[in-house]
Amino acid sequence: MLDPQTIATIKSTIPALLATGPSLTAHFYDRMFAHNPELKNIFNMSNQRNGHQREALFNAICAYATHIENLPVILPAIEKIAQKHTSFAIQADQYQIVGKHLLATIDEDLSPGAEVLTAWAKAYGLLAGVFIEREEEIYRENQSKPGGWRGLRHFHISRIDVQSETIKSFILTPTDGLAVADYRAGQYLGVWLRRGCDQQIRQYSLTQAPNGRDYRIAVRHESGGKVSGWLHQQAKTGDELHLTPPAGDFFLNVNSDTPVTLISAGAGQAPMLSMLDVLAREKHPAQVRWFHAADNARRHAFRDEVLEKGATLAKFSSHLCYKAPSALDKGHYDSAGLMDLLPLRHELSEPGMHFYLCGPVGFMQHVVQQLQRVGIGMPCIHYEIFGPHTVI
Template sequence: MTALSKETIETVKATIPFLAENATQLTAHFYQRMFRENPEVKAYFNAAHQVSGSQQGALAASVCAFARNIETPENLATAVSLIANKHASLGVQPEHYPIVGKHLLASIDELLNPAPPEILKAWGEAYGFLAEVLIQQEKGIYAEQSWNGFRKFTLFRKEEESSVVTSFYLKPSDGGTVPAYLPGQYITVRIPTADGSTTMRNYSLSCHGCQHGLRISVKQEKAAHADQPDGYVSNYLHEQLALGDEVEVAPPCGDFVFDADAAEQAGTPVLLLSGGIGITPLLSMLHACKGKSFPVSFVHGAIDSKHHAFASEVTQLAQEHENISAHFRYSAPLDGDTPDSHGLFDREFLSQYLSPETEVYFCGPKPMMAHVLSVLDSIGHPADKVHYEFFGPAEELSKCPMHAV
């Protein structure tokens, strides 16, 4: 792989002030342009995230992070791995990268009206460098998958877990074996849309070692504002997918995973911390901890009992396995609710679960994750013992306000 020239690095660095001020405008223009001229790629993107602006914001933050780390791309290894896994889960191929590159450079040119040739040249080389890194990582992921592309699975069980979360149990329609996967990984579900195309979403596998099939547990996403759409796939699964129906599923992906054997060998304590629907990958990790000797604290935050999924399942796991303890914390309990505690995940609360050796895994709404990351940092918990799943550059979490889980 050809290293970037000093001239390219310096030119990209010189664009950082412009990006800091205009990155979101740039990425919004980019998506509009790309979808208009290459509508075949729309199936790879979440329409609701496009309307809310979160997709544009995530890309803007990624572009800024790449520019800031242009001299030290190794600093982006975690983000690159996350993006490569997301791409592989959706079936992104090398031929898609020139499409993105064309519209990214055209958007820079149109926004600067026009861009100096040296800027387009530098960003073209920089994008080509990053594309090659991602293509190579994705090639390795594809080589390790149980199958490539999409495979039909049949829904054989559907179970309501809370007022907004339902579990869907899937088995291969061809009668083949259920794929192996790591605790914390997700699958991609592809379903048809009204216009005759398809759309895809990632859903964490919410069990590990469970018999007969795969389980995903999906929150039904309703629009937060009148000008935003409901979550198309989550509502399709909740309201239309019936027992015996088929969906297309891509192989398990993701690098937010838990190695129970390594934890057993190390013998160090583990804290699994979740908020809201963020419970799904951590519940898979919890199942992998059954019967182990190391201590596991499973702490889950919910708004109230109506929004609390898997309360009985987690309680049963804690009762049946001596190494597991569970704690439920509600941010706004209803009359009659009896959580173990109420409030947010503040410093005093989290400190009781931490020693310098504790391995912490957490997932939940972005504001909750920002808060937890800030608390762990203020406590001085070792960074190499903090693990979480977040789509976008990690520094974006530090800019996010806290709210109830």
């Protein structure tokens, strides 16, 4: 643990951090990539260009400084980051590189003096140790599972299905022919794509219940996306990919008598599909509600699959919202425009119900506001964000 003087020194830097803002972490990334360009193969550079990653890191640094004397407050955030780090196969020695450039950035941007730099060195060392220990635990857990492994494993694409205008699903099978590890519904895979000297790493949610043989992911074609573009435009059956084991802190965690509502938009239904599949296979006896938002029928993926799985449940209902339906979509949706849950509040008030959300940040903020208006507390609301984490 940190001594009181170090804690006080760290907290005294909070005003300067807030005044500097995300430009601090922008400088940090620029500095680190200039000195260690090999790390560009680990980070999603699209999130660097749009500023999402630097903002997420800045918020994490401020949260750490704010709660430096009470780390249990930020343990959920640490777990989320540690899980994501394992999909990048982060190693302990890389924390030394990050620490070196973080301290240099603080010195260059804030000129705080030796006492502050020493305090931040201690604070970073403590936090890095927490991450290294937790990530090693995850690596070992994944390796010890039946069908598990550590690091990268060779897979090939064994099936490609067009699910909508913008979404394809891919079944990935291990090239060694051996079993694959189970996972919790809602988790994701680390997908490593190497083409020549270029390496890209992305996380894609698993979309089926575990079967021990292969994995299925769903990928939306992002404009300008290197990995989604290759998967949609060039990938064919037989092509090889490297995967890290399933990971993630967003997963279905309910008892058999817990009512469940799954709410998604666009590609955000990917983790919900695995949750629904698990609920269907387990013949979940409690109420299961499915809410999904799409632009229109042409962009609505997995419609038939959801209805087929829902039909096997004793208590299932679905509500489909199309933002801009066409005349041909009549009869395929329940409401138009933005998803409005308030008229359906009677369907959301069952005692003990848990809500799982995934979709664009603005969509989830809109949904959470509505859920809170009808009396749903945040402990019952669980959400996943594709990309750097944002607090809803």
